[in-house]
Amino acid sequence: MKKRFCAVCLFICLLCSFLLQGCHYQVQLSQRLLIQGVGIDYENDSYKATMQVSQVGEKDDDTVAVLQGEGKSAMDAMNAVTLSTGKKPLYSHSLLLVLGKSCAQRGLSDTVDFFIRYPEAHPTVNVLMANGTAEGVLNTKKEDGKYVQAREIAEVAKAGKYNGKTVNAEMLDVINQLRGEGSSPYLPVVQKQEKEIMAAGTAVFQGDKLKTQLDEKETRGFLLLTGRLEGGTEVLSVPEIGKVTFELEKADAKIEPVTDGDPLRFDISIQCGASIAAADMVSGKKLDFQMYQNLEKLLGQRLKQECEEAIITGIKKNSSDIFNFGRHVYQSDPEYWRMHGENWKQEMANAKFTVTVEAKLRRGGQEITGLESGSR
Structure with a gap:
């Protein structure tokens, strides 16, 4: 009986202690x-x-x-x-x-x-x-x-x-x-x-x-080069069609440092998916296979240009490696980095950057204009 009484008293003490701590915490929070x-x-x-x-x-x-x-x-x-x-x-x-x-x-x-x-x-x-x-x-x-x-x-x-x-x-x-x-x-x-x-x-x-x-275009290039691009739009004026708006999809980037030559070289390949969100086409005109190929080529060229502009601004003009090119060298060739890492600003300035961008357009069935679509 005495043991049970002691156990009950201990439980009550612990419960009171817990409740008092809770009140104390609320008071403290009000002072924050x-x-x-x-x-x-x-x-x-x-x-x-x-x-x-x-x-x-x-x-x-x-x-x-x-x-x-x-x-x-x-x-x-x-x-x-x-x-x-x-x-x-x-x-x-x-x-x-x-x-x-x-x-x-x-x-x-x-x-x-x-x-x-x-x-x-x-x-x-x-x-x-x-x-x-x-x-x-x-x-x-x-x-x-x-x-x-x-x-x-x-x-x-x-x-x-x-x-x-x-x-x-x-x-x-x-x-x-x-x-x-x-x-x-x-x-x-x-x-x-x-x-x-x-x-x-x-x-x-x-x-x-x-x-x-x-700027915004160079930021797009940065996102492409670092594999962080997940979406967005790109607008191009195409002679055969007019203004075309592309909806960009997630891009993948592969960076390969080539350290066995002089100067240091980076081979950068980027793949970016896209779809046509809008096109100012003449009513009744359809996009054929050749037009799709031309659009992929033009979009790839525009995205490549944005990547190159980002490299020029970030590295060539300002010696700032926000793209982690140095880290790629450090990981792929530690010995090269040990010899040249302390002089990385100069190494970046002299390095060659080869960028290729492959744009892949998603084809959602037969392509028709909005006017045709609405008239059916």
Whole structure:
């Protein structure tokens, strides 16, 4: 009987302890700032942090507030937010890190080091660069007066799988590119346009500092060269037909470094599927086998051109290996990399790049014009 009584008392004590801990956790949570997005700018030897914070306890759960702080480092600026709130930031909910252009020009290391070391920071945080200030991006308000939220801004970069013109980068990707053999970081670029946020190409880094930016076409070339293209559209003017809109499908890229010659050479072969989404054809005219072949050739030439332009901008003009060509050499011929890796910028500048793109059009039965189709 005594043993049973002791067991019951022990159970009650454990239950009370658990309940008290739960209450304690709720109190602690109310003293935390639930960070959705962070923006970092650098100006006049000072960092400015702009934070989108979830509004806890409001009737409308889908709202955020924007808070700011300044400091001598990125972490110091983020911590300065506590001066006006009295609450400690909680970064485990953070979806987004936006770096102002001036901050990217100063260098990534000073900013991302905090997110590497801080235990609450998540490695899948989306990282972007503002084509201006991060403050301007995170302070953007829509027509209804509400802020464009961090999750919505992150989706702009992730939409590359649909439009084939934007890249996506997470914190873990940036860290691997900064520390990896034969690679350079890249970030999606966004900019404020009136009351919305738009994609604006790709930021290219040399080391940890911003070097240049790729436009939409060069970004398409980058996605093709790295095998990251999943979709998008390409429009061509074809003499025999008119304007043709292609819907691109997932592309595969194969990169083969040839290290036994002088100079170093990269043979790059890309296969990309596509279908015809629209064609300004004369009514009654059909696409025959020869026309399909011509369209495949023209599409392949356009995609090849975009790849070559990306290589010229990234490597030939700016010595930035966002394509991981150096890593391919490191993996395929470690001895060559051991001898030439320290001088990789010069090796890239002298290297030859041969790009071939094979476009394959999907044929969905007999091809007819929209006018014919509607008249039947």
